[in-house]
Amino acid sequence: MISLEELAASEEVRQEYKKAFLLNMFQKICVRMERNPQFKAKVKNLFRQSYDKCDTVSAIIRNELKYDELSSEDAAIMQMWFEANLRKTSRRKVIPQEVKERLYKSQNGKCVVCGEELGNDWSKIHVDHIIPWKLVGDELADNYQDLCETCNECKSARIDYLFKNLIKLI
Ligand SMILES: [Zn+2]
Numbered sequence: 001m002i003s004l005e006e007l008a009a010s011e012e013v014r015q016e017y018k019k020a021f022l023l024n025m026f027q028k029i030c031v032r033m034e035r036n037p038q039f040k041a042k043v044k045n046l047f048r049q050s051y052d053k054c055d056t057v058s059a060i061i062r063n064e065l066k067y068d069e070l071s072s073e074d075a076a077i078m079q080m081w082f083e084a085n086l087r088k089t090s091r092r093k094v095i096p097q098e099v100k101e102r103l104y105k106s107q108n109g110k111c112v113v114c115g116e117e118l119g120n121d122w123s124k125i126h127v128d129h130i131i132p133w134k135l136v137g138d139e140l141a142d143n144y145q146d147l148c149e150t151c152n153e154c155k156s157a158r159i160d161y162l163f164k165n166l167i168k169l170i
Contacts, residue, residue: 088137126152
């Protein structure tokens with residue numbers, strides 16, 4: 001079993017924490033856009049008129065959240081999320097069975113959160129959006145993972161689910 005120190009020093013853990021940190025900032029902006037249509041229109045306009053979209057992301061994060069240390073690599077990740085949010089529709093896409101089966105194979109038949117076998121009852125295997133559907137819709141490629149029924153029910157659209165993902169390393 002991996003020790004807590006090894007866990008804290010792991011690159012995978014660092015990446016997951018970073019993603020959760022970025023996602024938390026992104027979610028805050030999304031909540032503001034949802035509550036304030038004028039703000040959403042302003043953000044939309046900023047992106048439409050922007051020559052450097054990473055720069056636009058950094059400016060939004062700086063102005064809204066007073067955070068001034070976004071790297072260009074992180075801004076590029078958030079740019080994808082912002083663009084997905086601004087073009088997403090309110091209707092959920094039906095995720096094809098092929099996608100579920102492809103994920104099943106790539107995950108070696110295991111749930112990504114708890115690591116338990118997914119089993120062979122397809123009705124109990126759930127395709128989940130890694131970045132919550134509410135924030136990015138079905139606009140991102142490779143934003144899916146197979147979860148067991150329990151993990152799917154525990155997750156809903158909560159960001160802190162990402163931390164649970166780390167447990168699989170223990
Ligand atoms: Zn699970």
